[in-house]
Amino acid sequence: MSTTITVNGVVHKVDADPSTPLLWVLRDHLGMTGTKYGCGVAQCGACTVQIDGVAARSCQAPLEALAGVKITTIEGLSADGNHPLQTAWVDLNVPQCGYCQAGVLMAASALLKDNPHPTDADIDAAVTNICRCGSYVRIRAGIHAAAKALHAQHKV
Amino acid sequence: MNAISKLDRRGFLISALAVGGGLSLGVIPTGAQALGKDGEPCEFCPWITIAPDDTVTVQVPTPEIGNGAMTQCAMTVAEELNCAWPTIHAEFASTNRNFQQQNVYANGPGPIYGFFAGRSTNAGRLKPLLQAGASARERLKTAAAQAWKVPVSEVVAKDSVLTHAPTGRTLRYGQVAARAAAVVLDKEPAPKPRSEWTLLGRAAPGKLNNAAIVRGQTQYGMDVRLPNMLYAALMQSPVHGGKLKSYDFEAIRRMPGVHSVVVVDPSEPRVKLPFDSPLPMSTSTAQSAVAVLADHYWQARKALEALPVVWDDGEGARWKSTEQLQDAALAVCESPGKVMLTRGDGAGPLTSGEGRLVEASYLTPYCEHAAIEPLNGTALVTADRVDLWHPSQQSQQAFCVAVEESGVDPKNVYVHQTFVGGGFGRRVFGNDVRMVVAVAKKVPGRPVHVIWSREEVMRQGRYRPMEAAKLSARLDAQGMPVVLRARAAGNGHSLTGLQDSVYAGGAIPNVQMETAVMPIHILTGPYRGPSYNTNAFFAESFIDECAHAANIDPLEYRLKLLAAWPDPHWAKCLKEAATQSGWGQPLPRGQGRGIAISNWSGGGKPNAGTTVAAVARVEVTPAGVLTVHQVDLAVDPGGVVNQDAVRAMMEGGVIFGVNMTLNEGLTVKDGRIVESNFHEYPMVRVAETPTIRIHFGAVSNGERFSEVGEAPVGPVGPAIVNAIFAATGKRIRQTPLRKQDLSWA
Numbered sequence: 001m002s003t004t005i006t007v008n009g010v011v012h013k014v015d016a017d018p019s020t021p022l023l024w025v026l027r028d029h030l031g032m033t034g035t036k037y038g039c040g041v042a043q044c045g046a047c048t049v050q051i052d053g054v055a056a057r058s059c060q061a062p063l064e065a066l067a068g069v070k071i072t073t074i075e076g077l078s079a080d081g082n083h084p085l086q087t088a089w090v091d092l093n094v095p096q097c098g099y100c101q102a103g104v105l106m107a108a109s110a111l112l113k114d115n116p117h118p119t120d121a122d123i124d125a126a127v128t129n130i131c132r133c134g135s136y137v138r139i140r141a142g143i144h145a146a147a148k149a150l151h152a153q154h155k156v
Numbered sequence: 157m158n159a160i161s162k163l164d165r166r167g168f169l170i171s172a173l174a175v176g177g178g179l180s181l182g183v184i185p186t187g188a189q190a191l192g193k194d195g196e197p198c199e200f201c202p203w204i205t206i207a208p209d210d211t212v213t214v215q216v217p218t219p220e221i222g223n224g225a226m227t228q229c230a231m232t233v234a235e236e237l238n239c240a241w242p243t244i245h246a247e248f249a250s251t252n253r254n255f256q257q258q259n260v261y262a263n264g265p266g267p268i269y270g271f272f273a274g275r276s277t278n279a280g281r282l283k284p285l286l287q288a289g290a291s292a293r294e295r296l297k298t299a300a301a302q303a304w305k306v307p308v309s310e311v312v313a314k315d316s317v318l319t320h321a322p323t324g325r326t327l328r329y330g331q332v333a334a335r336a337a338a339v340v341l342d343k344e345p346a347p348k349p350r351s352e353w354t355l356l357g358r359a360a361p362g363k364l365n366n367a368a369i370v371r372g373q374t375q376y377g378m379d380v381r382l383p384n385m386l387y388a389a390l391m392q393s394p395v396h397g398g399k400l401k402s403y404d405f406e407a408i409r410r411m412p413g414v415h416s417v418v419v420v421d422p423s424e425p426r427v428k429l430p431f432d433s434p435l436p437m438s439t440s441t442a443q444s445a446v447a448v449l450a451d452h453y454w455q456a457r458k459a460l461e462a463l464p465v466v467w468d469d470g471e472g473a474r475w476k477s478t479e480q481l482q483d484a485a486l487a488v489c490e491s492p493g494k495v496m497l498t499r500g501d502g503a504g505p506l507t508s509g510e511g512r513l514v515e516a517s518y519l520t521p522y523c524e525h526a527a528i529e530p531l532n533g534t535a536l537v538t539a540d541r542v543d544l545w546h547p548s549q550q551s552q553q554a555f556c557v558a559v560e561e562s563g564v565d566p567k568n569v570y571v572h573q574t575f576v577g578g579g580f581g582r583r584v585f586g587n588d589v590r591m592v593v594a595v596a597k598k599v600p601g602r603p604v605h606v607i608w609s610r611e612e613v614m615r616q617g618r619y620r621p622m623e624a625a626k627l628s629a630r631l632d633a634q635g636m637p638v639v640l641r642a643r644a645a646g647n648g649h650s651l652t653g654l655q656d657s658v659y660a661g662g663a664i665p666n667v668q669m670e671t672a673v674m675p676i677h678i679l680t681g682p683y684r685g686p687s688y689n690t691n692a693f694f695a696e697s698f699i700d701e702c703a704h705a706a707n708i709d710p711l712e713y714r715l716k717l718l719a720a721w722p723d724p725h726w727a728k729c730l731k732e733a734a735t736q737s738g739w740g741q742p743l744p745r746g747q748g749r750g751i752a753i754s755n756w757s758g759g760g761k762p763n764a765g766t767t768v769a770a771v772a773r774v775e776v777t778p779a780g781v782l783t784v785h786q787v788d789l790a791v792d793p794g795g796v797v798n799q800d801a802v803r804a805m806m807e808g809g810v811i812f813g814v815n816m817t818l819n820e821g822l823t824v825k826d827g828r829i830v831e832s833n834f835h836e837y838p839m840v841r842v843a844e845t846p847t848i849r850i851h852f853g854a855v856s857n858g859e860r861f862s863e864v865g866e867a868p869v870g871p872v873g874p875a876i877v878n879a880i881f882a883a884t885g886k887r888i889r890q891t892p893l894r895k896q897d898l899s900w901a
Contacts, residue, residue, distance in 0.1 A: 016452070017412055020452075021454065024452065024453060028387070033381070034372020034373065035372070036378065037530065038610065039833050039834050040609065040833075041835065044834055044839075073372070075371070075372055081370060081371045089366065089369075090367055091362075093362035093366065093801075094366075097578045097579075098222065098365065098577075099529045100577075102369075124842055127841075128842070129841070130841060131528070132580070132839070133578060133808045134808030134809070135804070135808060138804070
């Protein structure tokens with residue numbers, strides 16, 4: 001059984017049971033380990049990717065439902081790690097252990113695409129990931145900093 | 157012939173002995189890997205290599221669990237090495253090398269937690285790394301002086317450049333590294349005094365691995381990928397200590413990708429470790445388990461879910477409910493326990509004061525670490541070699557467990573430490589290492605990646621223990637405590653939080669603390685601020701109750717208790733947190749502020765450990781819905797080497813404390829843990845994060861650089877319940893708060 005999916009602009013043929021969650025397709029079949037397993041039940045958000053630009057828990061997306069969609073993972077967030085969110089994350093020393101952050105960044109970048117000037121309430125609603133280290137204060141600050149940087153870029 | 161091979165065994169021993177004190181300080185290279193060939197890094201000592209392109213690589217013994225320990229070790233070396241910060245890289249030091257080369261990183265396993273655990277700033281860590289950096293710097297200078305045929309005193313080392321001051325000639329570190337690594341100094345340089353530090357306590361670099369994290373490139377244990385690797389899904393006896401009775405492999409044999417089923421039998425004979433381990437090996441015992449191996453994890457997991465398994469629950473099944481456990485623990489507190497500490501007439505009757513007798517009982521539940529990286533590890537075991545790729549929190553303990561479980565000669569056991577997706581104490585004991593090796597050794601020659609599902613992690617924890625406590629105090633005529641008595645009961649605990657407190661350290665004249673260890677099957681272990689996280693809740697809730705009985709403001713009451721305490725920074729922390737929080741200013745109805753203070757690891761002594769005071773501002777609706785609006789936290793760890801790193805630990809620690817108090821608590825049914833995943837074990841998220849303000853105004857800049865990860869977890873919970881009392885008049889003596897009735901009016 002082989003299914004064709006598009007991840008970060010690259011077409012892959014995947015030989016896996018059609019019910020296999022995208023999370024495990026990415027990690028174990030395509031070797032893209034940036035997307036993380038945390039809970040498997042759409043609670044923690046460590047596995048967040050974007051499907052057609054919308055943040056989605058990849059542990060809940062079966063392979064069979066993914067033909068024809070565009071999947072973006074942390075590996076495809078930017079060409080060289082310079083998305084304004086990635087820059088802000090480094091500048092503000094946001095990560096602690098860092099395990100959850102790929103998922104947080106994918107949720108936050110989806111938010112900024114739709115909403116370039118998110119309020120705290122917008123962030124609360126869109127970034128529902130669990131960070132056990134408790135980097136939430138800096139996650140919020142990082143999103144605001146990236147929004148500002150994006151705004152400045154667009155003005156130029 | 158390079159300089160290193162001339163070093164005989166005696167030369168090495170002398171260099172190691174020069175430092176002593178339980179830590180090894182090799183300041184010269186050891187072993188064959190000392191000098192690089194053309195283009196390769198040159199080893200200055202086991203800690204430091206420098207490459208021709210100036211790259212400095214520091215071997216770091218501390219796993220990186222998110223507290224920045226790896227970066228801190230590199231920063232400490234850089235303080236003396238004077239290299240440019242961007243040239244610094246860090247790798248995890250090899251426990252195998254430490255074994256083979258007679259403790260080049262640590263003399264033996266050291267005290268509990270040892271040198272290969274997660275801390276980075278105590279004197280035992282700072283001194284050898286500062287010395288290693290200073291030694292390497294002087295040898296670079298000497299090599300440059302020899303090249304220029306000038307006195308070494310005329311050479312300056314700064315930002316990875318060596319400059320001959322009188323002529324302005326320069327060489328980069330990388331250009332002289334090969335020559336410098338062979339230099340043997342007549343005398344080792346003394347590291348500079350703290351007053352001359354330029355990085356430590358001044359700069360606050362972010363973590364070295366941040367750039368990799370934000371690209372998804374950091375390799376955690378979960379990300380290990382090896383050729384021909386099998387995945388294993390693991391299931392241990394749902395009642396801890398139970399035994400596997402039977403399973404039916406035929407039912408899953410033909411499922412896609414399935415390779416085999418492997419059984420872990422705790423009663424199987426194992427070799428005895430031929431040397432001491434950092435932690436008792438009994439903390440890492442195997443649990444009866446079954447694992448399904450398959451080509452991919454999802455296949456292994458689906459097959460495990462389909463596998464018929466029968467367990468013999470054993471003794472633990474007699475505990476029918478959480479309430480039964482709690483009632484038993486509360487009952488134990490009514491009788492004398494093992495005396496842990498007596499001061500003055502603490503053992504005497506509680507009738508000696510003129511004021512009121514205050515008594516209260518408290519309960520805290522089992523809590524799971526819930527690191528977001530589930531437990532996992534990868535091992536390749538053959539008859540004569542073990543390779544283990546593991547997100548360990550104590551890589552030397554991991555090494556010891558891998559040796560014991562495999563029975564392989566320790567010379568041939570290699571632990572490849574990965575990054576760690578959260579530790580919080582869960583990955584210290586190495587029971588996860590044991591299960592990984594126990595499974596992999598049944599499939600010799602193939603790497604096996606063993607993964608605990610989230611459900612398995614949650615139900616197979618080494619939990620923060622459930623604990624009950626009864627506290628009693630006799631007050632004097634002014635309302636201050638004359639006698640304090642505390643009794644605690646649970647499994648796997650001690651009264652550290654109280655013993656570390658000022659109240660047991662002399663502020664209250666007569667104190668006695670007793671504990672009773674109950675024979676409960678549920679497995680426990682260290683959890684961020686072991687026992688302190690519970691006992692700070694007991695002590696600071698109770699002192700608040702005493703203040704109320706005395707009709708004295710809770711801040712003022714604590715300051716009175718601390719009036720004669722020889723470490724003034726306790727009172728300063730309280731005042732700092734209180735002032736910054738607006739203590740005493742009026743609040744709307746339904747809101748309140750609460751205060752608490754605690755000290756992690758100071759042993760109830762002045763100028764020791766990390767002191768933290770917190771003020772929480774909460775709101776409780778009449779129906780009982782709780783919101784924590786703000787937490788102000790003041791900290792005194794002694795000295796601070798990276799303020800932003802300390803701030804990050806405090807911020808995260810506050811959230812950990814909030815979550816522990818509001819949300820966390822496992823329930824037990826027929827000996828099993830009920831909760832399976834985050835929908836039943838909720839976590840604070842961005843939306844519920846209070847305003848958190850960390851204050852450094854009470855920092856003493858003392859001699860010590862005490863560890864900062866655990867401390868903030870202590871005062872947050874009691875500050876919240878004390879705030880609830882201030883807001884509602886309702887005293888809550890049990891967590892998690894989400895399960896308590898907070899309604900009022």
